[in-house]
Amino acid sequence: MRKFIASLLVMSFVGCSASVLAKEENPFITSREIDLIKLLPPPPANDSLQTKEELREILALQASRTPEMVARSQADATENIWRFADVMGVRFKREQLPAFAKFFERVEASEGAVVDTYKDVWKRPRPYLYSSEVKPVVKMSHSGSYPSGHATGGTLMGIVLANMVPEKRAEIMARAAEYANNRVIGGVHYRSDIEAGRIAGTVIAARLQARDDFNMSFEAARKELRNVLELSPEPVGSK
Structure with missing residues (x-):
């Protein structure tokens, strides 16, 4: 009997651990809580003047983009918080920030x-599906173009990261804007996709800040990040 009870306890512990792990890997929020149809206008019609103008912008960028622009857009095809490393500095590394990394995995999952x-x-x-003249230089996707997931995610990550390190807010948000714009340079999104993504990312960030589970994880990740970056626990003038 004792062995049987012990076995049940072990199984229960394993089951609870798996449940907690699964919960940690879940997004903080989903489309059940945010209705983008009510928040965003529909995308421009394929034959609209706006779509044609946006196509001309893509083709103009395609003709003028430099090898450096191509390389940057290709690097930014990766969707994760570590694309902000050039703003955050040499200490901004996954291996030094385990709690921060797990937190932002959930943030990124929330975008999708x-x-x-x-x-x-x-x-x-x-x-590139609308016009054969468009020659993408980043990986093509089968998903819809509107809104841009990269612009949504970049804006969302930028806002959350800037709230952790407000001393670098301007640089972080400039990097988020570049990250989003690289989707147009890369030939895989229209300008209106990017603009809608920025709105969506801002809305998701605002909704997340109203959630207790988000705020608890945010605080732990913020503390770890500021410690690794050798910043004061609280920004000067924050209180």
């Missing part, structure tokens, strides 16, 4: 859990 649903609703064709 919200945006992917509405990409499937609007089904806007990517620029």
